Amino acid sequence: MQNPDTINRRNLIAFFASLCLFLSAVEYVIPKPLPFMRLGLANMPLVLALYVFGAKEILLLVLLKILGQGFITGTLFSYIFLFSAAGSFASAAAMLVLQRSAKRQVSCVGVSLAGAFANTAAQIALSNFLLFGKAVLYIAPVLLISGFVTGLCLGLITGIFAARSRWFALLPKNASAGSLYL
Template sequence: MKTTRDLVLLSLLIALSIVLRGVEALIPNPLPWLRIGLANIMTLVAIMLFGLKAGLLLTVLRTLIASLLFGSFLSPTFFLSFFAGIASTLVMGAALRWGGAFFSPVGVSALGGFVHNLTQLFVAYVLIIHHAEIFYLFPPLAILGVITGFFNGWIAFVLHDHLHAQTARLFPHPAPVSEECE
C-alpha cells in the first residue's frame, strides 16, 4: 500500500467481501456444497488494483473474519475455504501477472474457480474423507467452478473499470502544501 487512499480502498474491499460472503449464505443452494463465490469478486478486484499481496491479505482476512462471524472458525469448512482461497488467489495473481496477454479478468476468475474447487477436493481428501472416490466429484465441480468464475470475473471486470474511472473522484489527492499556501 502506497497511500492512505489505497489502504482505505483495500479495507472497503475486505469489508465488502465479508458482506458478500454473508449475503451468499442467505441464497438457497441447489446443492449443499455449491456456492457462487461472490466474495472472490473482491479478491480479483484487489489483485487488479493493488497486486497479489493485497489479494492474499484480503483472502486471509475475509476467511478469518467471516469464519468468526458465521461460527465456522477452525472447522473443516474453514480449512476448505482458507486453503482453497489461498490457492485460487495465488493462481489468479500469477495469471494476471504472467498471463495477462492471454487471460482477461474473466478468464483469470474462471481459472481461479477451477483451482478453488480442485483445492477443496484435495483438502477434503487429506483432512476429512480419505477416499479417492471423492475425486469423482471433480468433473462437475470443475465445470461449476469455471461457470461461477466467469460470472464473478465479469462482475469484477465491470467493477474494476468503474472503480478505476471513479478513483480520482472518490478519493481525491490532497493538494500539495506549497499550492495551498499560494
C-alpha cells in the same frame, strides 16, 4: 507521521475487505443446491483488487476475507474454515500468477476461471487427504463444472462492473498488473 498514500492504501484494503464480507453475508442467505456449493460472490472484489494492489496486499485481503467469512458463518474453528482457507489461497495464488504473467493476454474472465479452478482443485485435494479419500473423485466433475460456471459468471460480472464503474476507473492501478478488460 504516516504517509497519506499509506493511509489511503490501508483504507482501500479495508474497503475491499468489507466488500468481500458484505458479499459473503449476501451469499450466505442464498439457498444452495448442495450444502458445499457456493457462488463465490466474495471473490468479485478480489478479482478487482488484483488490478489495484500488489501480491502482499492481495494475500492480506484473502486472509481478511476468510477470517471474516469464518466469523460470519460460524465456521472459524472448523474443518470448513480449513477448506475455505485452502481454496481461497490457492485461488489467489493462481489468479496472481496468471494475471501478472499474462497481463494483457488474459481477461478478467480468464483470471476468474483460473481462480475457480484452483479453489476447486485445492478443496478436492484437501478432501481426498483429510475426509473422503478417493471417493471424492466421484463428485469432482460436478464440483469442477459448478466452479467453471460460477467462475465464468463472476468473471463476466466483474469485468462489466470494472468497465462501467467510474469509482473503479479512478482508483490507482498496480503497474505490474496489466490492464483490465473483459
